[in-house]
Each structure stands twice: as structure tokens, then as C-alpha cells.
Amino acid sequence: MPLVSSNYNPPLFFKNGHLATIYCGLFRKVNGIVQKRERLSLFDGDFLDLDWSDSIVPSNKLVILLHGLEGDGQRPYITGSAKLFNQNGYNACAVNYRGCSGETNKRYRSYHSGVTEDLKEVIDHILKTKDYSEIYIKGFSLGGNLVLKYLGEEETVPKEIRGAVAVSAPCNLHSSCQQLLTFKNILYAIRFKGNLIDKLRQKQVLFPELITDSDIKKIKTLKDFDDIYTSRAHNFKDALDYYTQCSSLQFLPNIEVPSLIINAQDDSFLGSECYPFSEVEQNPNLYLETPKYGGHVGFWGKNNITYTERRALDFFNELGF
Template sequence: MPHSIFTSEFRPALGLRNRHVQTLLPRFLPRAPLSRRTEILNLPDGDFVELAWVISDGHEKRERTTALSDDAPLFVLFHGLEGDLSSPYARELLNAAARMGWRPVMMHFRGCGQSPNRLPRAYHSGDTADAYWVLGELGRRYPHAIKVACGVSLGANMLLKLVAEQGGDGLDLAGAIAISAPLDLAASADVLNQGFSRLYQRHLLKGLKAKVAAKLANGPLPISIGAHQLTQLNSFWAYDNEVTAPLHGFTSASDYYTRSSAGRLLSEIELPTLILQSLDDPFMPRDLFARFHQPSEAVRIELSERGGHVGFVEWRRGRLSSWLARRVSQQLDAWSGLPKPQAQAEVQSEAH
């Protein structure tokens, strides 16, 4: 086994090992309460993204009485395709960070927040520019805070691509965490067009097509199909070829998948990075990591036999709970002991 790949400690709850059960179960479990403050952050091209700042720890039905200091560690979450703050994993991860005294915030990709975005374009798996802009803004606001970014599914692929593009010191981050990342987008599109996984494809495409249909009703888009043809797109290959690619400057779905997949960049990552993945993920092939070059030494991949897609439900302390929240909390705890940005700068200054 490559030096970057380790066996995960995740163990599914008894009787809940099936990959589809693991994938779907989080939607049916009780969701912790969460209080948030929404911020509209304008982007250089005239569009915007919504930031959701979590202001309660999820275990108390009141807001914090003690404000966080400016140097409190910052946890930044990027959601999956058509996800938002109501996604089960978002609540679990953000609340876990809040309970640890971190400042949690989630960036909604364009059009995924409470309001539709302004421009014809939307977001996609390789769109790193908005996340780069947001992280830069957070760095300016909180220059002395340790920062960790976490991406889930589409957001995980995007984050891995971003950290590979920016190198070890191109981002004000202590580390990155990627969960259930579709590192080979073409392979994932193939898998999602087969068997039971087509139900996930149908559900996700329904949300995507509804947003495009609403924009078409308000005026023309730079795509070659109309509202009726949009309804006929029944696979990611078809949708990405006719909608995602032309809206975002790609020549085809194949071009989009090739240029946006982060798997080919794992060997270039310099930032400390944790990747959590299951071998039975119904969104991607089992041999996913065999398709790529050896990851860099900065990357730690934890593979579990079970877990589904962003599932990882375990039995702990007498109830079903999120192993992801527990594992991410452990990683945040490990990285919170790193020198803060100003201390790192002082050490570098003394060395010179």
C-alpha cells in the first residue's frame, strides 16, 4: 500500500453496513439545532456567495454568551453538489467545530444559499476562484487565527484542486480535509449512471435543472438548449455537456471532467491534507486511487471498507452518530497546536 494510504478506523453500526444505507441514513437522523448569521460576500465579477457563520454550538438552544477572540481558530466548510447549511454533514461538522471553540463558517457556492446568484454561470467541481477569494478575505479579517478548510464531495474535489494549485504557502491554511471527493469526475459520472446509483443522479439533476429552468424563464442563457430540452437531460454526462461546460468555458463534458478532476494533482499537494474515503462509495469506482500517481508526502488518505458517500454512521455512546464529525474534530485538535500565523512569521524573520 502506498505510504500515503492508511486503513481508516471507521466501523459502521451493526446492521447498517450497506453502502446505500450509510449514504442515506444521515438524512433520517435527528439534526442538531444550529444558529447562524448570513453574510453576503460580493465577488470581483459582480456575483456573490453567501457565508453562513455558526453562532451556537448545536447542543445549546441559545447563542454564545462569550464572543470569540479575533485569533480563535477558523473552520471553513465547502459543501457538496446542491448542498447547503441544511445538509446533515454540514450541521454535524460545523457544530463539532463550534463545540471545540472554533469559529465555523460555510461558503455556499453560487446559487446554493437563500437567494439565486446574479450571473448566468453557477458553480462546478473545479471552480476554485470563489473559494480562493473567500479564504483571502478571511485571512485579511483574521490574520492571527489558525485556519483549516474542509470540503465535502464536490467541495472536496474543489478544495484539493485549490491547495494543489496554490502550493504550500499560497493559502492561509494550516491544513485541508477532503471527504468523499469525486477525484475522477468522468468515472463518477459513469458510476452514477448505473444501477441504484442512478437514483442519486436523478435527485441531484432535478435540483440542478430546476435552477437552470428558473434562469431560462428570466432570459436567455449562453447554452444551446431550451427549457424542454433541459428536461430531457437524464445523466451527468448529458447535463455537463449541454449546461455546465458552455456556462463555464469548457468545450465539452469530457473537457470539464479532465480539467477539473483533482485526482491527477494529488502528487503536487504541499499543504498538510487529510482525505477520508470509503471503498464502497456509490458515487465512484472502487479502484479510484489506483488511477492516480503516488500522492505527495503531505497527503494522508484514510480508506474504509464501508461508509458509503458522506455517510460514515457509527454506533457510539448508545446512539447512532457521525464518525466524520468525530474524526474531523480529532484532526482540528491536532492542527490547533500548530504555531499561529504571526508566530510563524516571527520565526521566519528571526531565521533571516
């Protein structure tokens, strides 16, 4: 499909990409949502925690929500999405990746931008234990890449999955990493790296022979973290091999489920390769919207409902049966 036009036009303050990103990431609050946690045991003995919230009316529709790097099921962009969907006839399942629900996971491995096998287990679990005729997936940042990769690499996607939305998706992971290593993103990179190293030290207690103090001291950048931990823990040669294998860009031509990508033009985390114009033009199941403003998972909106929350709801409603 051709590029989707966007009418998103926020107030002046939120036309600054960094301010939009920071406000929605650090200052936005979402109240009035009740989540119930379910622990899912994985095939390898590890676990995932799923945070469920219900529609205000009985529903056979579900939205699976996937958070970004070092996020969790309680981040405002997750709870805000869940709340709006709940108010409009959808149940919501917010997935906390391994080690992201407040408790260190059991295995040496954790999560990364391409762990679709864990998403498959979540979907299989839902199909076996619930009765939903319509399932939609909405992913943010890392989660956006994850859902696009999943849809494009699977030969057969369950018929219940009717659509997907990817917000601020780093479709080319190497391009996004290069942006995060630039000076304009230094504060974000420091915050991400600090959180990742804190978790790595917690995991070091369980696996001291695999994670040494010497290794941790070598981590100066986010790429170093992927070279020293992500690639080793998940069987990649190095960070570049991880970025190459897990970027969703190469899987976009194969997607057969209607999918909308919303990447703001002022998103400082995304390089030019993260805007898949040609791939979208060649696949009738893909839609790409590139608002001029929005930042990274920002998209401020009136009444504490972001633009992408309303946009995803409208997109899924249009696909509904």
C-alpha cells in the same frame, strides 16, 4: 504517506453503503447550532452567502466547510461538522456556492467541482476582514474535490491554512460520473438531475436566450447536464473536458498542506480511480483513509456525531500550533 488504517466499524444496519448514505442525507437531524449569514460580493458582480457559527469560547481557529452537489450550508453533514468544531474551539464558515443559498445567483454561470476562484475569494475575504491564525478546510464530495484541487493548483497557499480534510471526494470526476450513470445509483441520479433542472429553469428566466426549452429537454442524464449547461456556462469544450480539467487527482502531487482524504470502500459514487493510492504514497503531505464502510458522506456515528466529524477534528487538532 502510506495508507492510513481505519478503525471505523458501524452497526450492521450502517454496513450497507446505500443505507448509510440515505440515512445521513435524508433522515439525520442536527439541532442546537446558530448560524449568521453574510453575503459576499464577488468580483464579477455575483454573490456567495456564508453561514457563520461561533465557538463556545473565543477562538483564533476557523474551519471552512464546503458542501457537495446541490447541497447548502444547512445540510446535516455541514451543520453537524460546524457544531462539533464549535464545541471544540473552532469557528466555522459554511460556504453556499452560487445559487445554493435559496436564491438564484445573478450570472449565467453557477458552480461546479473545480470553481476554485470562488474559494479563493472567500479565503481572501476572511484574511482581510478576520483575524485567524489557523484556518482549516473540510470539503464533502464535490467540495472535497474542490479543496484538493485548490491546494494542488496554487503556487502559494496562505500560511494561515494549516490543513484540509476531503470526505467522499470524487478525485476523478469522469470515473465518478460513470458510476452515477449505473443502475445502482439511478435513484440518486434522478434526484440530482431533478434538482439541477429545477435550478436551470429558474436561471432560464434571467437568461432565456442562453437556456432554451429545447436544451432542457435534451438533458436525460447528469452527463447531459454537464454537456449542455456546465461546460457552456464555464468555458469548457464539453463534459469530458470539464471532468478532465477539474479532477483533483492530477493536482495531488503538488499539495504541500497536510490533507486527509476519507473515501469509503462501499461508496457507490466513486470509481476505482477516485482512490489515489499511488499519489498518496508519493506525497508526504497526503493521507488516505479508506474505511470498509461509510457510504457516500454517510459514516454514521454515536451521539449523532459521524465518524468523519470526529476524525477531522482529531486531524486538525494534531496539526494545531
